[in-house]
Amino acid sequence: MENARKRLESKGIRPTYQRMAVLSFLLGNRTHPSVEDIYEELLRDIPTISKTTVYNTLQMLSGNGLVSHLNIFDSQSRYDGFTEPHHHFLCESCGKLIDLMIKCPNAKIGCVMGHKINEVHGYFKGICKDCLKKERRR
Amino acid sequence: MENARKRLESKGIRPTYQRMAVLSFLLGNRTHPSVEDIYEELLRDIPTISKTTVYNTLQMLSGNGLVSHLNIFDSQSRYDGFTEPHHHFLCESCGKLIDLMIKCPNAKIGCVMGHKINEVHGYFKGICKDCLKKERRR
């Protein structure tokens, strides 16, 4: 929670308990949770928290670059507290969303084709290593 | 329409008028339309077409690789009839979604970190060339 508080303060955001809880959960969690996931989890500690607050907070956090908003699933947002440049891999067989520690070479200079880059989003869909192994065993 | 028919047949999909119309629109259109956009446009030619059919068709077409499904906007799908590998750029100032004719170097060999790649999704958000110019003029 202290880490979360510091990060919020560094952006001039008032570190309310709810905001710290949301950010803290994302910082300690590399599962790329949905809003529902985050809400369910926080309910255990803060029985009065509302989904509206979770939505508000996530919007504010991603607007400030403290978390990333992932549009990988067709109609559900996911959030990522790990904001170092990286890509994702969605396995179409087991559904796992895997972090890939690779960067986009095209974004190195902060712009592409004359356009200024603020965010880089890269993800792949396919069959993950583990599912490939399972397939071969058959 | 003939081009669309051929592509449908090549995938073993029955080329109904509705399906040809959806695919044909996407092939002749590089605007990355939403379902609503496509529906509105097709209504002019096919006053009885339903949004359900548009949804069904788009799902089938993207499942067969005839069009791409873009998850760039937060809660609205966009579709792209241009399926050569390329990336996109979303301008946060003017809202334009621009095609970038660049490929993902990480995907060259068809897999990343041992995972088999079926789809590559790369997009950037930022300020486009034109909006940067306008900013400078001030």
Add this chain to the structure above:
DNA sequence: ATGACTGCAAAATATTTGCATATTC
């Protein structure tokens, strides 16, 4: 005639908004 396709209406899901209450400085 059979199976596939279409389209309407209703349902499900995700997200946003309006507003009253509560909290913080």
Add this chain to the structure above:
DNA sequence: GAATATGCAAATATTTTGCAGTCAT
């Protein structure tokens, strides 16, 4: 006490589903 944050309920938007009617072979 003024400004900000929270939380409930209602509204909106998008997508999916169930099903009856239609079309094509």
